[in-house]
Amino acid sequence: MTEPTDETLRRWLLQRLPPHEAEPLEQRLLAEAELGDRLRGAENDLLDDLVRGQLDDADRVAATRHFGATARDRLRLRIAAALARVVGRPRVAPRSAWSSRRRRITAIGALAAAAALVVAVIGIRPPPDATATITLMASQQRGAAVTEIAIPRGAAAVKLQVEVDAADVRYAVSIEGAAPFAARDVAVREAGAYRFVEVTVPAAALAAGEHRVRLVAERGDREATWEIRTRGE
Amino acid sequence: MNDARAAAEARGHFDALLQRLRADGGEALGYETLRRRLIQFFRLHVPAEAEDLADVALDRLARKVHEGTEVGNVPSYTLGIARMVLHESHARSARRRAAEDDPTLMPDADDTGGETDAALAALSTCLDAAGGESRGLILAYYGADGAARIAERQRLAAERGISLNALRNRALRLREALEECVKSRMGWSDAP
Numbered sequence: 001m002t003e004p005t006d007e008t009l010r011r012w013l014l015q016r017l018p019p020h021e022a023e024p025l026e027q028r029l030l031a032e033a034e035l036g037d038r039l040r041g042a043e044n045d046l047l048d049d050l051v052r053g054q055l056d057d058a059d060r061v062a063a064t065r066h067f068g069a070t071a072r073d074r075l076r077l078r079i080a081a082a083l084a085r086v087v088g089r090p091r092v093a094p095r096s097a098w099s100s101r102r103r104r105i106t107a108i109g110a111l112a113a114a115a116a117l118v119v120a121v122i123g124i125r126p127p128p129d130a131t132a133t134i135t136l137m138a139s140q141q142r143g144a145a146v147t148e149i150a151i152p153r154g155a156a157a158v159k160l161q162v163e164v165d166a167a168d169v170r171y172a173v174s175i176e177g178a179a180p181f182a183a184r185d186v187a188v189r190e191a192g193a194y195r196f197v198e199v200t201v202p203a204a205a206l207a208a209g210e211h212r213v214r215l216v217a218e219r220g221d222r223e224a225t226w227e228i229r230t231r232g233e
Numbered sequence: 234m235n236d237a238r239a240a241a242e243a244r245g246h247f248d249a250l251l252q253r254l255r256a257d258g259g260e261a262l263g264y265e266t267l268r269r270r271l272i273q274f275f276r277l278h279v280p281a282e283a284e285d286l287a288d289v290a291l292d293r294l295a296r297k298v299h300e301g302t303e304v305g306n307v308p309s310y311t312l313g314i315a316r317m318v319l320h321e322s323h324a325r326s327a328r329r330r331a332a333e334d335d336p337t338l339m340p341d342a343d344d345t346g347g348e349t350d351a352a353l354a355a356l357s358t359c360l361d362a363a364g365g366e367s368r369g370l371i372l373a374y375y376g377a378d379g380a381a382r383i384a385e386r387q388r389l390a391a392e393r394g395i396s397l398n399a400l401r402n403r404a405l406r407l408r409e410a411l412e413e414c415v416k417s418r419m420g421w422s423d424a425p
Contacts, residue, residue, distance in 0.1 A: 012277060026277075030270050030315075031308035035397075039273060041401045044375070044408060045382070054378055077353075079415050082353035086360065087376035113364035 003034075009042035014062040044080075051081040060156045135161040135196070136213060136226050149230050151206055158206050162215050162226075164188055169219045171197045176212040181205035185218065206230045246295035253298045254307065262307055267291070270308075271315055278319055286322055290315045351419055359414035367407050374404040 004012070004025060011017045012025060027037045049055050050063045067073045119213060134149055164171060167188045174182040183199045190196075197215070205211075206228075213226040254262055271287035279286065293314050297304065304310045321411035360368045370389070390400040 015277065022277075026274060026307065026316075027312055030267075030276055030312045033266070034272055036273055037398075037402055037405060040405055044405070045378075048375060049378060052378055066276075066280050069279075070283075073280065074413060075416060075419070075421055078349050078352040079356060079412055081349050082356040082415075083371075085353055086356060087372050178237060 004038075006042055006045070009039055010046055012064060013039070013046055014059060047076065047080045048084065051077060052084050062068070069146075125139075129178055134158060136163065136228070149206075149228050151203065151208075151230050151232055156203055158201045158203055159198055160201050160206075160213070161198045162213065163196050164202065164215070164222075165195065166217065166220070166222065167195050169217045169222075171201045172216045172218055173197060174214045174216075175201060175205050176214065177205065177209065179204045208232050235271060243292070246292070246299040249299035250291070253304060262289075267307070267311060271311065274312070274315055275319065277350065279322055283326075285316050286315075289317045293318070323373060355415040355418035356411070358418060359411055362414065363407070363411065370404060371407050371411060374400070375408065378398035 008017065008021070008025075012022060017025070025035065029039065042228070046055075046063055047067060050060060050067065057061055067077050134151075160173070160175075162171075162173065167190065169188075170184075171186045171188070172182065172184045173186055174180070181199075181201050186195055186197045186199055190197050208231050210227065210229050214223070214224045215225070215227060237315055251264060254264060254267070260356050268291060271290055272283045275283035275286045275290075290311065294304075294311055297310075297314075299314060360371065363371070373389055386397060386400060393400065395403075
């Protein structure tokens with residue numbers, strides 16, 4: 001039987017293995033000690049790569065979800081972060097679209113360039129208090145600049161989380177549209193290797209239609225814009 | 234069913250399972266080993282519920298065994314149950330799935346820096362306590378990343394005259410011991 005490569009094990013951990021590859025491995029996982037050991041080793045390497053900023057955006061999101069699921073894993077993540085410091089590999093800010101776009105983008109015409117900042121919506125949830133959460137991520141991926149986002153009907157407000165790369169500044173977040181919204185002096189939060197700012201937006205500001213979400217660092221010259229299209233669901 | 238009766242029934246199921254596992258002879262799969270593998274299986278799909286689902290799967294396996302169901306190959310049969318338990322888990326409320334996707338539940342969401350600093354202090358103490366050879370191996374094995382990782386591990390294995398698998402298992406054990414040490418120093422307990 002062919003032994004899975006380390007890369008295969010990583011894809012398995014990140015839930016990227018197609019069923020026809022995953023199922024035989026699952027069978028072996030229950031029957032063989034060796035594969036379990038290899039998987040634990042691959043998990044440690046993934047954990048270390050996560051805290052050292054060695055993963056691309058998609059893997060980082062998937063790994064953060066994997067290691068953020070339980071208190072025990074969150075503690076393991078902190079231990080891995082501490083280990084990274086001990087071995088002299090402190091966490092590195094993950095590569096993001098921000099890195100190549102540190103110049104200020106001010107002209108409306110420049111929005112076409114900003115379209116390269118493709119938004120990845122990684123979560124929309126309607127928690128019990130009728131506040132949905134949407135997350136916008138900067139990404140290297142190229143594609144359609146306008147992203148469709150479903151807003152749960154009945155949501156009174158939306159928590160908007162936007163990925164940022166710098167933690168040492170505060171940001172202004174604004175939404176252009178029929179019911180404009182603006183927030184200033186927003187602090188950065190961190191979740192593992194993921195840095196973001198969060199604002200609570202009245203649902204009316206994200207009513208069905210097209211909106212432009214603008215993020216501006218209050219110091220320095222960072223600015224980014226996302227084009228989104230919302231719909232009720 | 235009252236609690237005492239339910240507990241007695243569960244004990245009966247559990248005893249039946251242990252008996253069945255022992256019946257496989259020399260290659261017997263121990264209960265704890267089976268549970269650990271089930272947790273690994275569920276961690277691949279729903280990390281937040283892995284331990285709970287592993288226990289659900291084991292309970293069902295134990296009940297089947299107690300009822301006299303013919304369980305030929307324990308790992309295969311257990312995997313079938315585990316997949317069913319997983320399927321049921323996926324079918325449960327969208328709210329729970331959404332909660333798993335919530336970035337605010339991601340690691341360090343509420344860490345203002347103190348927790349990682351505390352982990353660093355505990356880690357330093359635990360590394361010192363591990364002794365020179367273990368400390369050196371941990372730092373070397375887990376220190377490299379990217380393309381250097383494989384080369385460094387090959388070098389470490391050759392230096393010690395052991396296989397890569399043996400090296401990996403040694404590093405795994407050391408890391409797990411290290412994590413337990415750090416958890417203990419941080420006052421963290423697995424107990425609910």
